[in-house]
Amino acid sequence: xxxxxxxxxxxxxxxxxxxxxxxxPLAARGRNDAAELGLWLAGDPSLRPDLVLIxxxxxxxxxxxxxxxxxxxxxxxxxxxxxxxxYGAEAVQLLAIIRSLGTDHERLxxxxxxxxxxxxALRLIGGGDAKGRAALADNLPTSGLAVIDFAxxxxxCAAFGSGQLKRLVSPKLLKQA
Numbered sequence: 001x002x003x004x005x006x007x008x009x010x011x012x013x014x015x016x017x018x019x020x021x022x023x024x025p026l027a028a029r030g031r032n033d034a035a036e037l038g039l040w041l042a043g044d045p046s047l048r049p050d051l052v053l054i055x056x057x058x059x060x061x062x063x064x065x066x067x068x069x070x071x072x073x074x075x076x077x078x079x080x081x082x083x084x085x086x087y088g089a090e091a092v093q094l095l096a097i098i099r100s101l102g103t104d105h106e107r108l109x110x111x112x113x114x115x116x117x118x119x120x121a122l123r124l125i126g127g128g129d130a131k132g133r134a135a136l137a138d139n140l141p142t143s144g145l146a147v148i149d150f151a152x153x154x155x156x157c158a159a160f161g162s163g164q165l166k167r168l169v170s171p172k173l174l175k176q177a
Contacts, residue, residue: 038070128165
């Protein structure tokens with residue numbers, strides 16, 4: 001069994017001091033949302049990633065840093081890698097990155113961007129949580145997390161349509177629960 005956690009970065013400022021989209025920082029709401037999601041993640045050991053792949057955009061790095069800080073046990077945090085190729089990646093590119101991981105990690109988190117993460121989630125999911133799938137049909141919101149399970153022994157076997165959505169979470173959905 002493999003578990004994929006797709007986390008869209010938190011809410012950002014509209015602009016960056018440099019004028020570059022890659023440099024846009026989190027807004028105050030984004031920092032709060034990332035902390036709330038991190039606390040929720042920290043409460044469920046089955047959701048703690050063995051490996052985190054993070055876009056090099058400022059907003060993705062800041063999102064992961066805040067989420068990670070919510071884990072009280074530092075040993076529960078797997079290694080993290082910053083990958084420039086996650087910025088602007090499309091679903092096919094993201095799947096290739098996932099499939100390149102082999103068997104070393106059972107729970108993988110990707111912290112990145114729409115539209116790539118949203119498209120990837122839609123294409124990977126072949127079943128699972130119907131309510132979550134309906135909510136995901138429109139959008140993967142900022143600070144949104146899609147938890148997708150695959151009945152495979154190796155990431156190389158992950159394919160479009162082969163995942164089961166276990167849960168779709170966002171700060172808004174957490175407040176409604």
